[in-house]
Amino acid sequence: xxxxxxxxxxxxxxxxxxxxxxxxxxxxxxxxxxxxxxxxxxxxxxxxxxxxxxxxxxxxxxxxxxxxxxxxxxxxxxxxxxxxxxxxxxxxxxxxxxxxxxxxxxxxxxxxxxxxxxxxxxxxxxxxxxxxxxxxxxxxxxxxxxxxxxxxxxxxxxxxxxxxxxxxxxxxxxxxxxxxxxxxxxxxxxxxxxxxxxxxxxxxxxxxxxxxxxxxxxxxxxxxxxxxxxxxxxxxxxxxxxxxxxxxxxxxxxxxxxxxxxxxxxxxxxxxxxxxxxxxxxxxxxxxxxxxxxxxxxxxxxxxxxxxxxxxxxxxxxxxx
Amino acid sequence: xxxxxxxxxxxxxxxxxxxxxxxxxxxxxxxxxxxxxxxxxxxxxxxxxxxxxxxxxxxxxxxxxxxxxxxxxxxxxxxxxxxxxxxxxxxxxxxxxxxxxxxxxxxxxxxxxxxxxxxxxxxxxxxxxxxxxxxxxxxxxxxxxxxxxxxxxxxxxxxxxxxxxxxxxxxxxxxxxxxxxxxxxxxxxxxxxxxxxxxxxxxxxxxxxxxxxxxxxxxxxxxxxxxxxxxxxxxxxxxxxxxxxxxxxxxxxxxxxxxxxxxxxxxxxx
Numbered sequence: 001x002x003x004x005x006x007x008x009x010x011x012x013x014x015x016x017x018x019x020x021x022x023x024x025x026x027x028x029x030x031x032x033x034x035x036x037x038x039x040x041x042x043x044x045x046x047x048x049x050x051x052x053x054x055x056x057x058x059x060x061x062x063x064x065x066x067x068x069x070x071x072x073x074x075x076x077x078x079x080x081x082x083x084x085x086x087x088x089x090x091x092x093x094x095x096x097x098x099x100x101x102x103x104x105x106x107x108x109x110x111x112x113x114x115x116x117x118x119x120x121x122x123x124x125x126x127x128x129x130x131x132x133x134x135x136x137x138x139x140x141x142x143x144x145x146x147x148x149x150x151x152x153x154x155x156x157x158x159x160x161x162x163x164x165x166x167x168x169x170x171x172x173x174x175x176x177x178x179x180x181x182x183x184x185x186x187x188x189x190x191x192x193x194x195x196x197x198x199x200x201x202x203x204x205x206x207x208x209x210x211x212x213x214x215x216x217x218x219x220x221x222x223x224x225x226x227x228x229x230x231x232x233x234x235x236x237x238x239x240x241x242x243x244x245x246x247x248x249x250x251x252x253x254x255x256x257x258x259x260x261x262x263x264x265x266x267x268x269x270x271x272x273x274x275x276x277x278x279x280x281x282x283x284x285x286x287x288x289x290x291x292x293x294x295x296x297x298x299x300x301x302x303x304x305x306x307x308x309x310x311x312x313x314x315x316x317x318x319x320x321x
Numbered sequence: 322x323x324x325x326x327x328x329x330x331x332x333x334x335x336x337x338x339x340x341x342x343x344x345x346x347x348x349x350x351x352x353x354x355x356x357x358x359x360x361x362x363x364x365x366x367x368x369x370x371x372x373x374x375x376x377x378x379x380x381x382x383x384x385x386x387x388x389x390x391x392x393x394x395x396x397x398x399x400x401x402x403x404x405x406x407x408x409x410x411x412x413x414x415x416x417x418x419x420x421x422x423x424x425x426x427x428x429x430x431x432x433x434x435x436x437x438x439x440x441x442x443x444x445x446x447x448x449x450x451x452x453x454x455x456x457x458x459x460x461x462x463x464x465x466x467x468x469x470x471x472x473x474x475x476x477x478x479x480x481x482x483x484x485x486x487x488x489x490x491x492x493x494x495x496x497x498x499x500x501x502x503x504x505x506x507x508x509x510x511x512x513x514x515x516x517x518x519x520x521x522x523x524x525x526x527x528x529x530x531x532x533x534x535x536x537x538x539x540x541x542x543x544x545x546x547x548x549x550x551x552x553x554x555x556x557x558x559x560x561x562x563x564x565x566x567x568x569x570x571x572x573x574x575x576x577x578x579x580x581x582x583x584x585x586x587x588x589x590x591x
């Protein structure tokens with residue numbers, strides 16, 4: 001098997017103590033691989049560490065431990081200059097299409113900016129590139145001289161995507177890229193992203209709180225809680241053969257557009273159990289392993305490619321249930 | 322025959338910004354029965370939130386709203402009410418819960434003081450009984466150590482707890498109609514489920530009517546008996562919730578429902 005496009009190992013981010021508050025371990029022990037052309041969905045609730053994970057992978061947030069290898073090169077140990085050279089391979093599609101486009105810049109300038117920074121092509125090809133980018137995201141190249149405010153939310157999100165793709169990256173991080181959009185626009189952008197990924201063999205980390213949306217786009221899904229991945233597998237494994245109780249709780253809470261099913265869900269919505277943060281590796285975990293003795297990570301393979309953490313299991317719950 | 326609980330006829334709303342009028346509601350007609358739960362669903366710009374604001378005669382900050390038509394609530398035409406009469410009605414007869422409780426809670430006052438205030442103003446309670454009732458209300462919406470937490474300020478609550486406080490305030494004067502405008506949109510999905518469940522229980526226990534405004538078909542599905550679908554200031558379709566989901570008639574409703582991502586239906590994947 002060839003090396004993955006992106007390899008993340010034991011990634012951790014700790015925010016230093018501030019104003020009398022203790023240090024916060026926002027991300028801990030995050031490991032996964034991402035193959036070329038694949039989408040990994042990263043889901044979790046606010047404070048789970050999913051956005052920080054995305055930023056740490058792009059080196060927009062300093063990791064306190066662990067490694068991030070893109071195209072076989074370790075980003076965490078690179079100098080600033082080396083990292084700048086790597087930035088054209090990885091791009092960020094931001095959350096808010098209203099604030100992430102400079103209102104004073106014309107679309108052509110917005111799309112040319114990354115080309116000026118990274119110089120992937122000679123200057124005399126910039127204009128043609130701008131037109132092809134606009135076409136690629138389904139916009140008429142004639143809009144190149146307009147300003148962001150002349151576009152709808154969905155069109156602006158297309159421009160944000162075009163800008164990220166300007167330097168032909170291998171990997172993009174989409175952080176809640178479609179969350180602010182109306183449902184029909186959202187569906188169109190998701191279709192566009194899926195289509196672009198196939199055409200460009202692009203890999204992406206798709207961070208979102210909407211589990212149904214992630215299901216549409218992700219090949220593999222990682223569920224985060226308390227700064228750690230608690231379950232990772234193919235979309236079908238995580239959604240249909242759910243093992244971790246936190247994943248179960250999340251899935252059960254998603255409102256479904258089906259009257260009978262949703263009424264039943266609400267009636268049965270028990271308060272979520274407590275997912276304990278304390279963990280003692282000297283005691284047998286829910287899978288019966290004493291990690292202090294075995295020295296293995298707190299991470300168990302349930303089926304090929306389907307892994308579950310033995311942390312955050314509510315008292316009395318076991319994997320067999 | 323007696324008037325329905327709420328009867329809206331030819332309701333129009335226009336905003337005046339920079340001297341120009343923009344019509345956002347094009348003459349809505351609908352009724353609501355006492356105790357009924359109705360959902361208004363639509364995309365941004367459909368007029369669903371303006372409909373709620375029009376009923377409450379609340380204009381968004383910095384704008385003025387001009388209303389036309391009639392809103393007959395328990396036999397009274399609210400559009401003929403003075404602002405003073407509306408102030409009495411808001412909170413006591415019709416209460417509203419917004420998406421972001423921070424915009425409707427006063428950050429400088431403890432949450433207890435704010436609910437006390439409502440009870441003293443609308444129910445004429447004195448300080449002690451008002452606080453007792455406040456604590457009862459906070460307990461009712463699932464806030465633990467309610468007597469102590471009543472002395473906390475809004476920022477000391479998590480998003481979900483703040484929304485519970487907002488709901489406690491909304492139900493404090495036993496409104497006949499509760500309007501909830503995207504009450505769970507800003508919340509995490511597990512918290513959302515708890516808040517929706519709380520709203521269902523309160524409705525059952527207190528018998529109040531509920532108007533739930535949301536863009537989320539999943540949220541609306543389990544909460545209401547009837548749905549109105551709005552598009553650009555018009556109600557394009559209305560009917561029992563089962564019918565809207567199982568056999569939508571209007572093309573727009575069909576398009577909306579088809580676009581909703583589903584947990585069990587993977588697609589679009591390369």
